[in-house]
Amino acid sequence: MSEHQVLLEAHDVAKHFGGVKALHDVSLTIRRGEIYGLIGPNGAGKTTFFNCLTGLYKNESGHFIFDGLRLAADAPHKAAEVGIARTFQNIRLFGNMTAIENVMVGRHLRTHAGVFGAISRNSATRTEEAAITRRAEELLHYVGIHERAHDYAKHLSYGDQRRLEIARALATEPKLLALDEPAAGMNGTETEALRLLVEGICRDGVTVLLIEHDVKLVMGLCGRVAVLDYGEKICEDVPAVVQKDPRVVEAYLGGSVA
Amino acid sequence: MNTRIRKSGPGRQHWWALLLIGAVLLAVPFVAALGGQAWVRIANFAILYVFLALGLNIVVGYAGLLDLGYVAFYAVGAYVYALLASPHFGIHLPFWVILPLGAALACLFGVLLGSPTLKLRGDYLAIVTLGFGEIIRIFLNNLNAPINVTNGAQGITLIDPIRIGDFSFAQTSIILGVSVSGPQKYYFLLVALAIMIIIINVRLQDSRVGRAWQAIREDEVAAKACGINTRNIKLLAFAMGASFGGVAGGVFSAMQGFVSPESFSLMESITILAMVVLGGMGHIPGVILGAVLLTALPEALRYGIQPLQQALFGRMIVDPESLRMLVFGLALVLVMRFRPAGLWPSSQRRRELAESAD
Numbered sequence: 082m083s084e085h086q087v088l089l090e091a092h093d094v095a096k097h098f099g100g101v102k103a104l105h106d107v108s109l110t111i112r113r114g115e116i117y118g119l120i121g122p123n124g125a126g127k128t129t130f131f132n133c134l135t136g137l138y139k140n141e142s143g144h145f146i147f148d149g150l151r152l153a154a155d156a157p158h159k160a161a162e163v164g165i166a167r168t169f170q171n172i173r174l175f176g177n178m179t180a181i182e183n184v185m186v187g188r189h190l191r192t193h194a195g196v197f198g199a200i201s202r203n204s205a206t207r208t209e210e211a212a213i214t215r216r217a218e219e220l221l222h223y224v225g226i227h228e229r230a231h232d233y234a235k236h237l238s239y240g241d242q243r244r245l246e247i248a249r250a251l252a253t254e255p256k257l258l259a260l261d262e263p264a265a266g267m268n269g270t271e272t273e274a275l276r277l278l279v280e281g282i283c284r285d286g287v288t289v290l291l292i293e294h295d296v297k298l299v300m301g302l303c304g305r306v307a308v309l310d311y312g313e314k315i316c317e318d319v320p321a322v323v324q325k326d327p328r329v330v331e332a333y334l335g336g337s338v339a
Numbered sequence: 340m341n342t343r344i345r346k347s348g349p350g351r352q353h354w355w356a357l358l359l360i361g362a363v364l365l366a367v368p369f370v371a372a373l374g375g376q377a378w379v380r381i382a383n384f385a386i387l388y389v390f391l392a393l394g395l396n397i398v399v400g401y402a403g404l405l406d407l408g409y410v411a412f413y414a415v416g417a418y419v420y421a422l423l424a425s426p427h428f429g430i431h432l433p434f435w436v437i438l439p440l441g442a443a444l445a446c447l448f449g450v451l452l453g454s455p456t457l458k459l460r461g462d463y464l465a466i467v468t469l470g471f472g473e474i475i476r477i478f479l480n481n482l483n484a485p486i487n488v489t490n491g492a493q494g495i496t497l498i499d500p501i502r503i504g505d506f507s508f509a510q511t512s513i514i515l516g517v518s519v520s521g522p523q524k525y526y527f528l529l530v531a532l533a534i535m536i537i538i539i540n541v542r543l544q545d546s547r548v549g550r551a552w553q554a555i556r557e558d559e560v561a562a563k564a565c566g567i568n569t570r571n572i573k574l575l576a577f578a579m580g581a582s583f584g585g586v587a588g589g590v591f592s593a594m595q596g597f598v599s600p601e602s603f604s605l606m607e608s609i610t611i612l613a614m615v616v617l618g619g620m621g622h623i624p625g626v627i628l629g630a631v632l633l634t635a636l637p638e639a640l641r642y643g644i645q646p647l648q649q650a651l652f653g654r655m656i657v658d659p660e661s662l663r664m665l666v667f668g669l670a671l672v673l674v675m676r677f678r679p680a681g682l683w684p685s686s687q688r689r690r691e692l693a694e695s696a697d
Contacts, residue, residue, distance in 0.1 A: 135564060161566030169564075175557035186554045190566030192547055196575065199546030200539050206546075213547070253566050
């Protein structure tokens, strides 16, 4: 695998909470342009891995190399700046802002107007505001909720909120989009629509890291899958191989019956 | 999205409303003068508090940071003016040098206060800012030894009024055939400043920075994940709010001609915060209403309660000063009970509160 094909390398990332080892020296490599699945039973450390990657937690040891550069730990806005965007397992939208305003906040990182621009409303600021609005509209279109643009985020349906979170994440122009259980609580139709959306995002050049419980979705969507159990990576391969791995079967179904 | 842009530019019917407001603002100092210059001074203070409350609104209303030490920045502005335009040090700089200087120094203090409190929220932030407000006041009280900087509790007197060339704001002069008194001149200066800060508030609200403040208020973790540098954006809110406090302090100094640490007590911080909360946090018309009501009502009580008691009972039963605090407290309790989002809240704040009540 040549250097420029690798987007993210995790090296021996470890994190513990008190005596609980949430992550135990997890290493993995994500290639550009793939959809990479991260699965595992509840409490396996998937979300903890996400939080370390995006700077919300500080890992005790190990590090991440993203796009050739080492990520600063404990700095969420910097992770976003180098091109890692994420969604949250328990949706975290700005509930009392409209859908389009949520996406406009996502543009914050790639725009520049400061206080003086805001107060003077000079032509540069007005142009930038118009561009922010236009881009936000495009993204709402892209995820298919443009007709809800002026509704408050908290009034959107569950599926639409998930989509809005993805639109907000895409507004930061990420290289890697990390989705934390995007299909949780969705019905079959919604899940299928989500699958198409994620495939589309990947086709448009954004690498996707996906945590998911819906095994069918992961197996259909991901090029490669890693399995975490008790904070350790027990397996990493193409879905067909992972599915048959005895350690994975054991992790999910419990130890073999004697 | 055009609704936002349209909202900020006045439409046809808005012009009439603006014209009406303008006429009322123009008439106020002359109508008030019929009852004596004291009433003009009350109107001046009402507008000064509008200015202060709108400055605090940036910190509390927009960024959602509970600041109980706002009066510290007001004090910094007031003392900068007092020290640089009085016989105390024998320095007499013009106001257009001192006011920006006061704003800048207050801004610096805002950042100084802001930086150690960045990880704090809610109650904890309130306690730290409260402490900061007290520290400044105590410093002003005790900085008369070993070198006499602030003249301690006696305060600084004979502060220069604002003066443009020969045109002094302290004296009565005839403008276009109308006699305009000192307080009336300050009134128009204050109105101009208030209009300026209203425009700044409105424009900040609908901007990239305003959205970032709102995002932090809604969900700080999500805001960080969106790439917002929450540290800088919060400091910006503190700095902005503080510099407006500094400007207000300078004008206060010039208008009064006298400052002492007594004017910058904790009660003052709480009153300004009460104006913001009672009027409607984050909603500009609400904050203005809160500031005007909380300045005018106690004064009206002060002047009205004595004759009223004389008429009803033939003598004074309750001291007007203590009754003032009683009514003030009662008003706060009633408003918070029946209109928890403030007297005139923004539709958004109403939603937030409805949500937390669920």
